[in-house]
Every structure is written in structure tokens, then in C-alpha cells.
Amino acid sequence: MGHALAIIGLGKIVRDQHLPALAGCESLTLAATVDPVAPPLPGIPHFTSTGALLDAGIVLDAAAICTPPQMRAALALPLLARGIGVFLEKPPAAGMAQAALLANAASASGATLFAAWHSRMAAGVEPARQWLAGRAIEQVTIIWREDVRQWHPGQPWIWQAGGMGVFDPGINALSILTAILPDAVMLEGAQLEVPGNCQTPIAAQLALRSANGVPIRADFDFRQEGEQTWRIRVDTDAGPLLLDNGGAVLTLPGAAPAAAPDTEYPALYRRFAELLDAGTSDFDLAPLALVADAFLLGEAVRVDDFYE
Known part of the structure; x- marks a missing residue:
């Protein structure tokens, strides 16, 4: 059993x-x-x-x-x-x-x-990490925009202190970023757009940098309607690597997009069972630390009230 x-x-x-x-x-x-x-x-x-x-x-x-x-x-x-x-x-x-x-x-x-970190289990993430390991990385651009009304309907906790607002999905991008880059990442600054009637941001723009000096820009937004955007672009000396659809679709330079079915949560539970069998833990906090730093270092800008 x-x-x-x-x-x-x-x-x-x-x-x-x-x-x-x-x-x-x-x-x-x-x-x-x-x-x-x-x-x-x-x-x-x-x-x-x-x-x-x-x-x-x-x-x-x-x-x-x-x-x-x-x-x-x-x-x-x-x-x-x-x-x-x-x-x-x-x-x-x-x-x-x-x-x-x-x-x-x-x-x-x-x-x-x-x-x-379920997004780390997306099909393109591990192949992206392996491909980047042998390349010189020049810059990283993250665009993570979705419709909060579609993905978090009737969930007021997300707008309350500790609920993280747009960082609830944005932390998925940061979990992928910290998994695929070969060196650590730090936050240099951020702008957080906070609705007047909320305690957490509805949008955020982050300036980050890797330990090797690679500039990283992230754009998170909860107000996207229509097509949703979950993309990470890594520019390298061999051309751009693209991760789309939250990491499910990987496009390498000169190759067609490679997609696979969504198996993130089955992979998470398999991993958890392996940890239980071995009596070990897997508790990486790098994505959470970047979000915490965004709240510490970020400039809060008040924007229009949000109503679901």
C-alpha cells in the first residue's frame, strides 16, 4: 500500500x-x-x-x-x-x-x-539546465503574465499579507530560473504595483543578477487577459533558449519547439515517495528568498483598486 x-x-x-x-x-x-x-x-x-x-x-x-x-x-x-x-x-x-x-x-x-516546486518538474526544465551548463549566458528575460480571475477565482487570501499576490505564480518562474542557471541569483531591485485595496502586488518588475554578473529581468502581471504568457528566454553565445508555457515547451537554437504532456504533479509525488523511502529531505529555499528580498528591497507603487 x-x-x-x-x-x-x-x-x-x-x-x-x-x-x-x-x-x-x-x-x-x-x-x-x-x-x-x-x-x-x-x-x-x-x-x-x-x-x-x-x-x-x-x-x-x-x-x-x-x-x-x-x-x-x-x-x-x-x-x-x-x-x-x-x-x-x-x-x-x-x-x-x-x-x-x-x-x-x-x-x-x-x-x-x-x-x-512544481514548475521545476515541467518537461523542458531539466533539458534546459543541461544545455545551459556548457554555454556562456548573456542575459535572461522572464515574462510571466496571467489572469488572476481565471487562476485564483474567489481566493481573497492572495491579496492579504503573506498571500504574495502576483508572486504566487511569479515564484514558479523564479523556481525554474534558480534550477536552470549554473550559479546563484540575487535581487538588485524591484517595483511592486499594489492595488489600493490590497496588501500584495498585482504586478512586479524585478532586476536580478547572477553571481557571474548575468543581468536578469522579470515582468510579473496578474492582469493579463486572453492568451496567457509564461516565458523564460536565456540569451547565450550559442543563441537563445526559450522555455514557454511554464517550462513545458523548450526551444533550442536551430531546433523546433519540443513539448510534452503536463506531468508536474505526478513527478512531485514520485519525488516525495523517494524522499520518504530514503528518509531524506529536499527543501530548497532559493525562490522564496528572492520573493522575500523583493518585498524587502522593492519600491511599492499604488495602482487602481482591484475587484474580482
């Missing part, structure tokens, strides 16, 4: 991605769900709080936390203290201090801790 797993939070991303992926993973078995509002799944024990789940005595090896980011750390800490492995939807926490607490808790108990 594999590892017994609970899912905490039964929102849109869980129903769209996690449940289908988990159903196809032989190494993990859904043992329980937790959500104070959402209805239970047929035949699966359901609880309205993590405390109630733990008090019920259900044997668990792991839990996937898929709530809004503001509450992930508080939910994960008691699980880690009991040695239960934790899979964290992105971002793994609402801040770097919270993330550090989680890392320390996992280390103390020996529990597996997994920061699940």
Missing part, C-alpha cells in the same frame, strides 16, 4: 492536480483529508483540523499541506515533531524565518521535508 498520506486543504489546486496525481502514485495512499469547510471525499476519513486528525490515531507517514501559505508553517510543525513527512505546496512558507523553523524541526525529528 505504500506510505499513508493525509492532504490538508481541499481547495482548487488539490482537486485539479493533487488528487489525480496521488491516485496514480502506487507508493502513496490517501489515508485522510483535513479542511474546515470543504466537503469530505467519498470513503476517506475527514477532519476539520489537523489537531483532530492527530488525535484520531490514524497511522500516517506523511502529509501534503495545500492551504494558503500564511498557515502552512503552523500546520507543518506539529506533524514534523511527530516524525511525519511533510510535502509543502509552493511557496513552502510565508517567510524565510518560518521556513527556517520548518527545516530545524525536520532535522530534529528526522522527518522528510519537501518544498514542492
Whole structure:
């Protein structure tokens, strides 16, 4: 039967991605769900709080936390203290201090801790990393623009402190960036466009630089209508590399675009099962650190109120 797993939070991303992926993973078995509002799944024990789940005595090896980011750390800490492995939807926490607490808790108990950067599992990302490893990189341009009304309908938490606003999708681009470049990345500055009635940005422009001096520009926007744009262009001495559709489509110089079906979440759960088997963790915080720095170093500019 594999590892017994609970899912905490039964929102849109869980129903769209996690449940289908988990159903196809032989190494993990859904043992329980937790959500104070959402209805239970047929035949699966359901609880309205993590405390109630733990008090019920259900044997668990792991839990996937898929709530809004503001509450992930508080939910994960008691699980880690009991040695239960934790899979964290992105971002793994609402801040770097919270993330550090989680890392320390996992280390103390020996529990597996997994920061699940799903966009790194897109089909073009690993081939892009391998191709770039032998090239001189000249500059990187990221355009990540989508319609918040389509992808986050009725989700006010995203506009509240800790919800990250446009960085909720933008951090996916940063997770790819930090995976494919051969050296570390730092933020030099940012402009954050914050609606007058929100606490988080609806758009952001970032200026970054790699440790080797490569300039990187990122344009994130939640106001895109029509065709959605998730593109990373890396200019090199051998020509431009393009990652489109969130990393699913890779175009190398002189070659036709290479696409593959979306298998990001099945790959995440396979990776989590491998970590549980090995008793190890995978908790990279580089994308979260860049977002945290954007809030620290960025200039906030007020723009028109946002209404869904």
C-alpha cells in the first residue's frame, strides 16, 4: 500500500492536480483529508483540523499541506515533531524565518521535508539546465503574465499579507530560473504595483543578477487577459533558449519547439515517495528568498483598486 498520506486543504489546486496525481502514485495512499469547510471525499476519513486528525490515531507517514501559505508553517510543525513527512505546496512558507523553523524541526525529528516546486518538474526544465551548463549566458528575460480571475477565482487570501499576490505564480518562474542557471541569483531591485485595496502586488518588475554578473529581468502581471504568457528566454553565445508555457515547451537554437504532456504533479509525488523511502529531505529555499528580498528591497507603487 505504500506510505499513508493525509492532504490538508481541499481547495482548487488539490482537486485539479493533487488528487489525480496521488491516485496514480502506487507508493502513496490517501489515508485522510483535513479542511474546515470543504466537503469530505467519498470513503476517506475527514477532519476539520489537523489537531483532530492527530488525535484520531490514524497511522500516517506523511502529509501534503495545500492551504494558503500564511498557515502552512503552523500546520507543518506539529506533524514534523511527530516524525511525519511533510510535502509543502509552493511557496513552502510565508517567510524565510518560518521556513527556517520548518527545516530545524525536520532535522530534529528526522522527518522528510519537501518544498514542492512544481514548475521545476515541467518537461523542458531539466533539458534546459543541461544545455545551459556548457554555454556562456548573456542575459535572461522572464515574462510571466496571467489572469488572476481565471487562476485564483474567489481566493481573497492572495491579496492579504503573506498571500504574495502576483508572486504566487511569479515564484514558479523564479523556481525554474534558480534550477536552470549554473550559479546563484540575487535581487538588485524591484517595483511592486499594489492595488489600493490590497496588501500584495498585482504586478512586479524585478532586476536580478547572477553571481557571474548575468543581468536578469522579470515582468510579473496578474492582469493579463486572453492568451496567457509564461516565458523564460536565456540569451547565450550559442543563441537563445526559450522555455514557454511554464517550462513545458523548450526551444533550442536551430531546433523546433519540443513539448510534452503536463506531468508536474505526478513527478512531485514520485519525488516525495523517494524522499520518504530514503528518509531524506529536499527543501530548497532559493525562490522564496528572492520573493522575500523583493518585498524587502522593492519600491511599492499604488495602482487602481482591484475587484474580482
